[in-house]
Amino acid sequence: MTDISPRTEPGDWATDQEVRWCPGCGDYSILTAMRMLMPELEVDRENTVFISGIGCAARFPYYMNTYGMHGIHGRAPAIATGLAMARPDLDIWVIGGDGDMMSIGGNHLIHALRRNVNINILLFNNMIYGLTKGQFSPTSEVGKVTKSSPMGSLDAPFNPVSVALGAEAAFVARTHDMDRHHMMDMFRRAHAHKGASIVEVFQNCNVFNDGAWEGITKKQNRDANLISLEQGQPIRFGADGEFGVVVDNGAAKVVSVADVGVEALLIHDEGKADPSTAFMLSRLSRGPFEPTPIGVFRAVERIEYATSSTSQLAMAHDDQGSGDLAALLRSRGTWQV
Amino acid sequence: MTDTAPRELPLQELDEVIIRFAGDSGDGMQLTGDQFTSISAALGNDLATLPEFPAEIRAPQGTLAGVSAFQVRISDFAITTPGDAPTVLVAMNPAALKAQLHNVIQGGAIIVNTDAFNERNLEKAGYEDNPLDDGSLDGYRTYPVPMSQITRDAVAEHGVKPRDAERSKNFFALGLISWMYTRPVEPTMEFINTKFRGKELVIKANEAAFHAGYNFGETAELFESHYEIKPASLPSGEYTNVNGNTALSWGCVAAGQLARLPIFLGSYPITPASDILHDLSALKNFGVRTFQAEDEIAAAASAVGAAFGGALAFTTTSGPGVALKGESLGLAVSLELPLIVIDIQRGGPSTGLPTKPEQADLMMAMYGRHSESPMPIVAPRSPADCFNAAIEACRIALRYRTPVMLLSDGYIATSSEPWLLPDVDSLPDIGVDFHTGFNGTNEDGEGIFLPYLRDPETLARPWAIPGTPDLMHRIGGIEKEDGSGNISYDPENHQKMVDLRAAKIAAIDVPDAEISGDADATFCMLGWGSTWGAIDAAVERLQKNGKKVAHVHLTHLNPLPKNLGDVLSTFDRVICPEMNDGQLVKLVRAKYLLDVRPVNKMNGVPFTTAEIESAALQAMEAS
Known part of the structure; x- marks a missing residue:
């Protein structure tokens, strides 16, 4: 009973197009993770669609041998919503960067999340505008010096996980481009979730914001600064699990386990109906210089949008029968001449 | 006259009448006009209507800004317009009189609700003196009628609260006009009972008010005659009365059936296009999926996504919305996907005149996207023609795989006319086939799919939808190589693609001008x-x-x-x-x-x- 070969190999998901990201870009490892995951998902290439907006990340569809659309800046969630409604049978992935999704497309992102359209959104967050060559983005830190902010950016950044939770997202996760297995885990979970799922991927732009996430994603910093959220487990981290997270006065807080005891630690529950704890966790870190959670923040069931739309169509069909055009034209009364 | 016998009034035959009902926007003038239109349609008159309402839902009561009007022209001959100037004005208050009087022909009839001509209302309308007394209506035939008082008296016996009683006065006016133009009573009774089903008190009040109006005409010694307008000699067949937005909605549904495709509408509410969204939202049993998007951009973008998935995709809006959709439409031009954009033009620029028509989006439809971005344009000529225009826009979109702009406007969107119903079986088949197989070979002789390999006749590219085995492909807004559709920045290729997109639209088969x-x-x-x-x-x-x-x-x-x-x-x-x-x-x-x-x-x-x-x-x- 071994060796039932998967329907596809990772190579089947690659196109003949040359990948044109800068050498060393974090996007390469995300692409690899995706191509490796696909055979595992037991899905067909023709039923898979990648939709993107504009930006470096948005070139992703060209490199996946599936159906795909490289759309316009920020609108990928809206394009994908139309496709998901018209074709609930498809597996739809939406790929975008922090500029695409949080800035010009922020409106579409939050509405896709609140509607719970069945799409998997991957937000490649590198905290900079790459394709336009290095302006500050809506996730850049205050004071960021760039070509468009020579004296430092004035804008307070968005925290994508907080935004997603505030937008009623039912599945919210976070991962980073230095850990392929964790990425694959998160993408797999996002795919399995029926409804809108969003995964923030900390991604390195080695040209315009190199090392922006190093404080937490570099191997030697992970123990101290990456908190892996595990369902049903106390939230703890550190080389020997010596640190943990508690809720204190309505906020999540990092503590020493020795000081508080294991039983005082917050048990991670991604399935909580109330998003408050997930939100607290999203606020734990102010930036990539202190302990930051990755993993699934929230995974709850909510009715999926296209499913609801389809059931309304079915109900209307049951109530009124199949649409009769001749009868429709007569529905407001007629007379004979 | 001193005897009490029913008056024998002469019945005078007219070839047409143009009546304008005018009152406060809360007075129910649109309802009154609509119902008068329906009765007249059923009598076989030709007709045309012109509703006119303020952009505010309830502008301050009694003011000029709050006047809502409905003009209907009925005739015994074929007509194509609602008429230049009303021959009869029904004015429910001083503001309505002031706002509408200038439209009325000299010698026309003015029926006023005298009860509303009190000091407060006169002041709100900006009258220093009461126009009913100061001679400003000389040159018109004025019929002063205490509509509010008679309505209150008529409905009192049904136990309607005095405050609510007056709300039936539009039915009094309808009753009076129905008597004047010898319209039957029964259809309006049926209408009242259907429209207000479940609200017994309202039904009784409106019925009573209508009868009071009808009887007032007959008994009050105010009118010298009443009138008859014979049926018009229209081509024989079955007719309905339809406005442009409804005809458009029905045309969209018809196109879906004629193309055997599910319909997707991405829309964001905007005057005067919202009724299409409303109409189509109620037609789910026709397989119509409507999506009220977060904004105009998402409305258009979602339609692009649905078109990619193989739906007959629409987005409906008015001018300001087209401005916002521009980038998505440019994408649709580049992707060469079928998509129908419906623009119910209104006055501009900016918010402009939301409830008033203009035809000033033509240049935007032609050129309102960046770069060379040609898009076919179809414009209906009358309310009923909106049905045909919708089908024609869809035919072009599907056959040539292109977004198409349909330019209606606020005038025909809300006006109505009798429509000789088409035989639905005789409507054209506008279906096209999805592409399902390879259309090229690679160097090794293996089959491949070239998403931009064009049909030599129409220059349309193949429409292969997700789910089709082996035809996986990527399309996008970046310039594509002719044939393969791969990203290409090659100068010659771009020139070729610009030329091809232009040639495709220029060669669309449109009928000759007649x-x-x-x-x-x-x-x-x-x-x-x-x-x-x-x-x-x-x-x-x-x-x-x-x-x-x-x-x-x-x-x-x-x-x-x-x-x-x-x-x-x-x-x-x-x-x-x-x-x-x-x-x-x-x-x-x-x-x-x-x-x-x-x-x-x-x-x-x-x-x-x-x-x-x-x-x-x-x-x-x-x-």
Whole structure:
């Protein structure tokens, strides 16, 4: 009973197009993770669609041998919503960067999340505008010096996980481009979730914001600064699990386990109906210089949008029968001449 | 008269009447006008309506800003417009009188609700003296009727609260007008019972008010006669009364059936297009999926996504929305996917006049996207024609895989006319096949799919939808290599693609322009869209006065009919009435180097027949 070969190999998901990201870009490892995951998902290439907006990340569809659309800046969630409604049978992935999704497309992102359209959104967050060559983005830190902010950016950044939770997202996760297995885990979970799922991927732009996430994603910093959220487990981290997270006065807080005891630690529950704890966790870190959670923040069931739309169509069909055009034209009364 | 016997009033025959109901926006004037229209339609009159309402839902009561009006013209002959000037004005308050009086023909009848002419309302309307007493209505036949009081008295016995009682006064007015024009009572009783089902008190009150109005006409010694308008001799068949937005909605549904495709509508509410969203949302049993998006951009973008998935995709809006959709439409041009954009034009710029019509989005439809981004344009000429225009827009979109702009406007969107129902079995098949197999081979002789390999006849690219095995492909807004669709920045390829996109639209099969009126005239009027009715009526008048005049009316504005240049060049003088500052004129002049003269109007009110007649006479004299 071994060796039932998967329907596809990772190579089947690659196109003949040359990948044109800068050498060393974090996007390469995300692409690899995706191509490796696909055979595992037991899905067909023709039923898979990648939709993107504009930006470096948005070139992703060209490199996946599936159906795909490289759309316009920020609108990928809206394009994908139309496709998901018209074709609930498809597996739809939406790929975008922090500029695409949080800035010009922020409106579409939050509405896709609140509607719970069945799409998997991957937000490649590198905290900079790459394709336009290095302006500050809506996730850049205050004071960021760039070509468009020579004296430092004035804008307070968005925290994508907080935004997603505030937008009623039912599945919210976070991962980073230095850990392929964790990425694959998160993408797999996002795919399995029926409804809108969003995964923030900390991604390195080695040209315009190199090392922006190093404080937490570099191997030697992970123990101290990456908190892996595990369902049903106390939230703890550190080389020997010596640190943990508690809720204190309505906020999540990092503590020493020795000081508080294991039983005082917050048990991670991604399935909580109330998003408050997930939100607290999203606020734990102010930036990539202190302990930051990755993993699934929230995974709850909510009715999926296209499913609801389809059931309304079915109900209307049951109530009124199949649409009769001749009868429709007569529905407001007629007379004979 | 001193006896109490029922009065025997003479019944006078009229060939037409133009009635304008005017009151506060909360007075139910649209309902009253609609119902009078329905009764008259059922009697076989030809008719045309012109609703007119403020952009505010409930503007301050009693003010000029809050006046809502509904004009209906009924006739015993075929008509194409709701008429230039009402012959009868029903004014429910001083503001309505003040706002509408200037429209009424000299000698016309004015029926006023005298109870509303109190000091407060007169002041709100800006009257210093009561116009009912100061002679300002000399030259009109004025019929003062205490409508509020009689309505209150009539409904009192049903136990309606005094505060609510007056709300039935529009039915009093409807009853009175129904008596004046010998309309039957029964259809309105049925209407009241259907419309207000479950609200017994309201039904009783409205019925009582209607009868009170009807009886008042008969018994009050105020009217010298009542009138009859015989049925019009229209082509025989089954008719319904339809406004443009409803006809458009039905046309979209019909197109879905004729193309055997599910319908997707991405829309964001905007006046005066929202009714299409409402209508289509209620037709889910036809497989219509509607999506009320977060904004105009998402409405268009979602339609692009649905089209990619194989739906017949629409987005509906008005001018400001088209401005926001521009980038998505450019994407649709580049992706070469079928998509229908419906623009119910309204006054602008910016918010402009949301409830008033203009035809000033033509240039935006032609050129309102960056770079060379050609898009076909179709414009219906009348409310009922919206049905055909929707099907034609879909036919073009599907056959040529292109976004298509349908330009209606606030005038025909809300106006209604009798429509001889088509035989649905005789409507054209506009279906196209999805692409399902390879259309090329690679160097190794293996089958491949080339998403931009064009049909040599139509230049349309194959439409292969997700889910089709082996045809996985990526499309996008970046310039694509001809054939393969791969990203290409090659200079020659871009030139070729620009040329191909232009050639595809230029070669769309549109019917030749036809001349109505006198084909051998030396003078011609060129029109497009909703000016058809007024131009057509003006042609008829001019012909009656012995003038020779031709009329060419365009449904297709891009591409223009292939014969248009030849047709227009046979005339010594061509004028072009448009509700804009000369947009079609510019296109036609640029394309054909013909000296077509503009006749423009942009005051938010459709052209009257008289205005066009007079412009034509002036142009004829000048030449």
